[in-house]
Amino acid sequence: MKKFTFEEKIDTRSGFGVGLVEAGRLNSNVVGLCADLIGSLKMGDFIKEFPDRFFQVGIAEANMIGLAAGLTIGGKIPYTGTFANFSTGRVFDQIRQSVSYSEKNVKICASHAGLTLGEDGATHQILEDIGMMKMLPHMVVINPCDFNQTKAATIAIANHFGPVYLRFGRPAVPNFTPKDQKFEIGKALLLNEGADVSIFATGHMVWEAIKAGEILEQKGIDAEIINIHTIKPLDTAAILKSVQKTKCAVSAEEHQISGGLGESIAQVLARNYPLPLEIVAVNDTFGESGTPDQLMEKYGLTANDIVKAAMKVVERKAAMKTLSV
Amino acid sequence: MLIENVEKTTTVEELKKIASQVRRDIVRMVHCCSSGHPGGSLGCADYLVALYFREMKHNTQFNMDGISEDLFFLSNGHISPLWYSVLSRAGYFPASELGTFRKLNSRLQGHPATEEHLPGIRIASGSLGQGLSVAVGAAQAKKLNKDNRLVYVLMGDGEQQEGQVWEALMYAAHHKVDNIIAAVDYNGQQIDGPCDKVMSLGNLKAKYESFGWRVLECAEGNKMEVVTETIQKAKSLTGQGQPIAILLKTEMGYGVDYMMGSHKWHGAAPNDEQLAKALAQLEETLGDY
Numbered sequence A: 001m002k003k004f005t006f007e008e009k010i011d012t013r014s015g016f017g018v019g020l021v022e023a024g025r026l027n028s029n030v031v032g033l034c035a036d037l038i039g040s041l042k043m044g045d046f047i048k049e050f051p052d053r054f055f056q057v058g059i060a061e062a063n064m065i066g067l068a069a070g071l072t073i074g075g076k077i078p079y080t081g082t083f084a085n086f087s088t089g090r091v092f093d094q095i096r097q098s099v100s101y102s103e104k105n106v107k108i109c110a111s112h113a114g115l116t117l118g119e120d121g122a123t124h125q126i127l128e129d130i131g132m133m134k135m136l137p138h139m140v141v142i143n144p145c146d147f148n149q150t151k152a153a154t155i156a157i158a159n160h161f162g163p164v165y166l167r168f169g170r171p172a173v174p175n176f177t178p179k180d181q182k183f184e185i186g187k188a189l190l191l192n193e194g195a196d197v198s199i200f201a202t203g204h205m206v207w208e209a210i211k212a213g214e215i216l217e218q219k220g221i222d223a224e225i226i227n228i229h230t231i232k233p234l235d236t237a238a239i240l241k242s243v244q245k246t247k248c249a250v251s252a253e254e255h256q257i258s259g260g261l262g263e264s265i266a267q268v269l270a271r272n273y274p275l276p277l278e279i280v281a282v283n284d285t286f287g288e289s290g291t292p293d294q295l296m297e298k299y300g301l302t303a304n305d306i307v308k309a310a311m312k313v314v315e316r317k318a319a320m321k322t323l324s325v
Numbered sequence B: 001m002l003i004e005n006v007e008k009t010t011t012v013e014e015l016k017k018i019a020s021q022v023r024r025d026i027v028r029m030v031h032c033c034s035s036g037h038p039g040g041s042l043g044c045a046d047y048l049v050a051l052y053f054r055e056m057k058h059n060t061q062f063n064m065d066g067i068s069e070d071l072f073f074l075s076n077g078h079i080s081p082l083w084y085s086v087l088s089r090a091g092y093f094p095a096s097e098l099g100t101f102r103k104l105n106s107r108l109q110g111h112p113a114t115e116e117h118l119p120g121i122r123i124a125s126g127s128l129g130q131g132l133s134v135a136v137g138a139a140q141a142k143k144l145n146k147d148n149r150l151v152y153v154l155m156g157d158g159e160q161q162e163g164q165v166w167e168a169l170m171y172a173a174h175h176k177v178d179n180i181i182a183a184v185d186y187n188g189q190q191i192d193g194p195c196d197k198v199m200s201l202g203n204l205k206a207k208y209e210s211f212g213w214r215v216l217e218c219a220e221g222n223k224m225e226v227v228t229e230t231i232q233k234a235k236s237l238t239g240q241g242q243p244i245a246i247l248l249k250t251e252m253g254y255g256v257d258y259m260m261g262s263h264k265w266h267g268a269a270p271n272d273e274q275l276a277k278a279l280a281q282l283e284e285t286l287g288d289y
């Protein structure tokens, strides 16, 4: 198992903040909008550098989505910022009609996604956003895993014409991917080559997958670990290439079991290459208040949960072999 | 063709003739597909004809960004037959295409859309309440681009019941978006009946004003002279730090006697007999499609 190290833990939303400034420097059409959450979204530096290219919308997310759609007419590239819940569920119809159906070049940037938002509880912990966004035609859905990758993704999406949902989080997490990486939308990243099981992880769960790989190694299981930072368009080729070798798979995400990455992978496998698959995700329930670590533990989103799932699919694979013999 | 400052060439009489043809198009379109919304379409015909044939500077060689052009957004997307007719008669696409309205594989979707790339349409609408936000965003893009043309948007009065409209109103005044002219089709009707019965709008003028807008009342939104005058007045008030609204008093179904005076023709199509009766009241001026 390849060794992964990190110098610091830092939040992915800060990667967004730094990336937005950089995107603003690279392209004068980049503009920012925020619905009274500048500090939480780390948009302060962008506003300082480009005061005329920022619009405070107040607590009016529906209006923010419409404004962003309008700003694209005339060539602007608007980045909207609010919590993931208010970026999606609250404004689904606005996104559907004014952004996605109208194919507008809007970047919906969503912080505090998932359980790791923590103490604010289930009203704020959206676990359905990937599902809502990936169902929309034209929409690109990205869930980077750490600070460096979020920064790179934030810069890269300015160069993709069309609607994008960029999902990131609140807590400080290991920053382990390369500093000035190039971000390629839709390209899965092979983190560790392995022969026994494919682990496809997204967002905060990528680090958990790496830890799981180390535990599995001790158990004699050689895990292939792939970072699926783009859930849509999904890198089907990379997924199939991996499972054709390993013959079983685990997915891991901080999202409901319905509608997320696991479901997308299940579809790819069912249609192309049916194999044992376990989906590590929240199992059709709401979250609650607690620290991020406590919540990830309680709702089954840790390295150990990935390990258990991996052992299960490896066993199922062995059973299938015996059957066919 | 860039239509610019045509006020010199298009007289009010000519505008009226165009509006008559547009009304014929509307009833024929909704009759042809046995669906659609003639009521609001007929009521707003004079306003849209005035904009597209005289008051707006716009380019029928359609370009999405619309730099250096005035832009129009239709928030009450259900009156699409009117918009399609006006766009085609203005030269955006052949009038013959109006016959495909609401039919399979048409660019003329039931509600306006960009997916089929119909020239003249910049955003989808139909789900009410969103168009003002979009128009305000487009107006701010114009400011960023140092483009001094205007953005027009039309909404329904029933549509004013959507909360997002008030979010956008508050925002536009706060940010001094003074290059926008937002009109409300103040026909007093919506699907379930008169707005006053369904959900009273109260004193809409006072509400807009208290939100920081400059409001013009157009008491005769179906009289071309008054409509053009109101638009010119609205234009003269732009650029003064305040967004401009027009409360456009129209009659739903205007031009077809049996469609007027009620909400019943908001979203119902005439049968053959009713169509004949309607067409008998509307002069064919530019040739039916």
Ligand SMILES: Cc1ncc(C[n+]2csc(CCOP(=O)(O)OP(=O)(O)O)c2C)c(N)n1
Pocket: B039, B040, B041, B076, B078, B079, B126, B127, B128, B129, B155, B156, B157, B158, B159, B160, B185, B187, B189, B190, B191, B252, B266
């Ligand atoms: C968000 C939303 N809710 C409901 C509808 C269904 N609907 C279509 S038109 C309409 C009435 C609109 O009334 P008004 O804005 O006054 O337009 P008019 O009837 O005068 O044409 C309704 C409720 C819709 N299109 N969008």
